[in-house]
Amino acid sequence: MTDDQMTLQELKDRVATFVRERDWEQFHTPKNLSMSIAIEAAELMEHFQWLTVEQSQQLDETAQLEIGEELADIVIYSLSLANALKIELAETVLAKLAKNIRKYPKEQVQGKAHKYTYYQQQAEQK
Amino acid sequence: MTDDQMTLQELKDRVATFVRERDWEQFHTPKNLSMSIAIEAAELMEHFQWLTVEQSQQLDETAQLEIGEELADIVIYSLSLANALKIELAETVLAKLAKNIRKYPKEQVQGKAHKYTYYQQQAEQK
Amino acid sequence: MTDDQMTLQELKDRVATFVRERDWEQFHTPKNLSMSIAIEAAELMEHFQWLTVEQSQQLDETAQLEIGEELADIVIYSLSLANALKIELAETVLAKLAKNIRKYPKEQVQGKAHKYTYYQQQAEQK
Amino acid sequence: MTDDQMTLQELKDRVATFVRERDWEQFHTPKNLSMSIAIEAAELMEHFQWLTVEQSQQLDETAQLEIGEELADIVIYSLSLANALKIELAETVLAKLAKNIRKYPKEQVQGKAHKYTYYQQQAEQK
Numbered sequence: 001m002t003d004d005q006m007t008l009q010e011l012k013d014r015v016a017t018f019v020r021e022r023d024w025e026q027f028h029t030p031k032n033l034s035m036s037i038a039i040e041a042a043e044l045m046e047h048f049q050w051l052t053v054e055q056s057q058q059l060d061e062t063a064q065l066e067i068g069e070e071l072a073d074i075v076i077y078s079l080s081l082a083n084a085l086k087i088e089l090a091e092t093v094l095a096k097l098a099k100n101i102r103k104y105p106k107e108q109v110q111g112k113a114h115k116y117t118y119y120q121q122q123a124e125q126k
Numbered sequence: 127m128t129d130d131q132m133t134l135q136e137l138k139d140r141v142a143t144f145v146r147e148r149d150w151e152q153f154h155t156p157k158n159l160s161m162s163i164a165i166e167a168a169e170l171m172e173h174f175q176w177l178t179v180e181q182s183q184q185l186d187e188t189a190q191l192e193i194g195e196e197l198a199d200i201v202i203y204s205l206s207l208a209n210a211l212k213i214e215l216a217e218t219v220l221a222k223l224a225k226n227i228r229k230y231p232k233e234q235v236q237g238k239a240h241k242y243t244y245y246q247q248q249a250e251q252k
Numbered sequence: 253m254t255d256d257q258m259t260l261q262e263l264k265d266r267v268a269t270f271v272r273e274r275d276w277e278q279f280h281t282p283k284n285l286s287m288s289i290a291i292e293a294a295e296l297m298e299h300f301q302w303l304t305v306e307q308s309q310q311l312d313e314t315a316q317l318e319i320g321e322e323l324a325d326i327v328i329y330s331l332s333l334a335n336a337l338k339i340e341l342a343e344t345v346l347a348k349l350a351k352n353i354r355k356y357p358k359e360q361v362q363g364k365a366h367k368y369t370y371y372q373q374q375a376e377q378k
Numbered sequence: 379m380t381d382d383q384m385t386l387q388e389l390k391d392r393v394a395t396f397v398r399e400r401d402w403e404q405f406h407t408p409k410n411l412s413m414s415i416a417i418e419a420a421e422l423m424e425h426f427q428w429l430t431v432e433q434s435q436q437l438d439e440t441a442q443l444e445i446g447e448e449l450a451d452i453v454i455y456s457l458s459l460a461n462a463l464k465i466e467l468a469e470t471v472l473a474k475l476a477k478n479i480r481k482y483p484k485e486q487v488q489g490k491a492h493k494y495t496y497y498q499q500q501a502e503q504k
Contacts, residue, residue, distance in 0.1 A: 003134035006216035012129060018223055022230060023237040027302050030193070031174040031182035035301050037200060038167035038416055042294030045164055048157040049287050050279050050491035053430055056157035059211070067156070068213050072222035074163060074204055075215065078197060085185070087194050089201065090132035096198035097144055104148060111149040113428035153428050161427050164290055168420030175413050176365035176405050179304055239302035255390060258468035260381040270475055274482060275489040282445070283426040283434035289452060290419035297416055300409040308409035311463070319408070320465050323456060324474035326415060327467065330452055337437070339446050341453065342384035348450035349396055356400060363401040 008079075008089050015079040025084075033081040037074055044070035134205075134215050141205040151210075159207040163200055170196035260331075260341050267331040277336075285333040289326055296322035386457075386467050393457040403462075411459040415452055422448035 019028055047067050048056045059067065082089045103116040145154055173193050174182045185193065208215045271280055299319050300308045311319065334341045355368040397406055425445050426434045437445065460467045 001216050001220065003138060003214055003216050006134050008129040008132050008134070008137070011134070011216070011219060014220070014223060018227065021232045022235050024235075024239070026237065027239045029179045029182050030185070031177055031179050032302060034167070034171040034174050035297050035413060038164065038171055038420075039294045039298055039301060041160070041164035041167045041200075042291045042416075045160040045287050046291050048160050049291060050284060051157060053155045053157050056155050057210075059156070064211065067211065068218045069222055069225075071204060071207060071213060071215075072219045074167075074200070075219050076222065076226075078200055078204070081197060084183075085190065085193065087197060088129055089197075090127045090129050090137070092194045093137060093198045093201050094127065094140070096195055096202065097140060099195075100144065100202075106147045109148050109150075111152065113150070113153045158428060161287060161423050164294075165420045165424050165427060168290075168417045171413050172417050175417060176410060253468045253472065255386040255466055255468050258386050260384050260386070260389070263386070263468070263471060264381060266472070266475060270479065273484045274487050276487075276491070278489065279491045281431045281434050282437070283429055283431050286419070286423040286426050286434075290416065290423055293412070293416035293419045293452075297412040300412050303409055305407045305409050308407050309462075311408070316463065319463065320470045321474055321477075323459060323465060323467075324471045326419075326452070326456055327471050328474065328478075330449060330456070333449060336435075337442065337445065339449060340381055341449075342379050342381050342389070344446045345389060345450045345453050346379065346392070348447055348454065349392060351447075352396065352454075358399045361400050361402075363404065365402070365405045 011075075012079045012083055012089070015076055016083045019080060019083075028080050028084055030081060030084055033077055033084060036077040037081070040070060040073040040077060044074065137201075138205045138209055138215070141202055142209045145206055145209075154206050154210055156207060156210055159203055159210060162203045163207070166196060166199040166203060170200065263327075264331045264335055264341070267328055268335045271332060271335075280332050280336055282333060282336055285329055285336060288329040289333070292322060292325040292329060296326065389453075390457045390461055390467070393454055394461045397458055397461075406458050406462055408459060408462055411455055411462060414455045415459070418448060418451040418455060422452065 019025060044067065047063060047070070079089075081087070104119070108119060145151060170193065173189060173196070205215075207213070271277060296319065299315060299322070331341075333339070356371070360371055397403060422445065425441060425448070457467075459465070
């Protein structure tokens with residue numbers, strides 16, 4: 001199945017089934033899931049720990065594959081948390097993107113990586 | 127839009143547009159994105175830092191909302207990494223789920239939270 | 253050597269020697285070291301991922317030993333960062349403790365785990 | 379007090395007093411402290427998130443100060459965990475350094491940042 005066909009709900013359901021069939025809801029509490037996402041994020045980082053930013057853009061096939069697996073783990077735990085807290089993910093992500101669009105107006109932030117507080121300060125100084 | 131309607135590709139495209147319109151591809155390198163996911167995961171954890179596992183299951187509305195936003199940030203950066211590395215996410219996540227299903231056979235792990243190495247050791251001792 | 257005898261400087265020097273003898277200063281940049289601390293912190297968390305808060309207080313000897321090693325890794329990278337940035341650690345930690353003492357007055361926070369912003373809001377409402 | 383004068387025990391005691399005076403031992407469980415270290419590590423990383431590795435070596439005074447504070451938080455929680463689990467830190471860190479010295483022989487790893495498993499594979503192929 002391609003990313004074009006796969007809906008968020010379908011993927012959430014697959015994860016929910018995996019967890020339920022193992023009677024793991026008792027472990028998949030929000031606290032534990034937040035730790036799990038952070039742990040998998042660190043395993044992802046481990047692949048880039050000693051690379052320059054440039055080297056991180058030229059990965060060999062093995063690294064690419066392993067990194068895909070770590071990313072998958074992050075997505076799986078994220079979906080499990082969405083299930084546990086009954087979060088509508090599409091709506092929540094679109095709302096956050098809209099908020100970021102307001103916080104980082106595209107004309108103003110072109111090619112710059114300041115935090116949004118920087119632009120607030122700039123605006124206040126005018 | 128509901129999770130039923132939203133495809134992974136649609137959400138990946140929205141994130142790609144947000145990044146491209148700000149000329150931020152130069153910052154959204156795999157190394158930086160792996161750090162970004164870990165940073166957002168930690169902000170998510172902060173909500174659960176001092177809670178018991180049980181308390182983490184009984185959140186008030188404000189906490190629920192803020193947690194949704196942190197989860198959204200994790201998803202956004204994860205999708206941006208998938209874009210940067212041209213990772214087909216549906217395929218990758220389904221493959222990882224299939225691998226986990228083999229590593230954690232449901233009859234064997236019912237309600238237990240050991241690591242898969244534990245079950246390997248058990249099998250070898252037979 | 254006991255914690256009574258070991259100074260911060262002595263431990264910083266041991267770490268500096270280890271790094272220098274391997275010609276690793278080029279990798280031990282502040283950015284990479286911050287990632288390294290986060291990665292080791294996640295390996296530490298992995299030991300507690302599925303435990304209740306109570307279970308995390310009753311560890312067997314093996315777990316205790318492995319956890320000690322993960323904590324050692326965090327300390328080693330923290331000292332390496334202090335070396336790289338020429339941070340006087342005693343002074344910096346004492347200053348941060350003094351700041352925390354002001355932020356969390358002991359009469360007010362007895363047995364409570366709110367964030368300091370909570371006490372500020374309380375004070376403002378008076 | 380300088381790093382030359384400050385012993386690990388002295389610093390552990392200062393942290394223990396801070397925690398005890400607030401009746402916070404109940405929150406400073408190993409599970410929660412492992413999360414706390416990871417959260418502070420992420421706040422440290424946030425300073426380097428969008429910097430190149432080189433930029434992370436040329437920090438201005440404000441950044442240097444803020445980074446010192448984040449590092450202090452990591453050290454404080456690490457010492458609190460050592461207190462909670464009665465870990466002798468000097469001994470544990472020296473043992474881990476000795477282990478790393480064996481894992482990464484200095485003649486072999488000069489200026490290279492491979493994982494120790496790489497050197498094992500090299501040795502086995504001979």
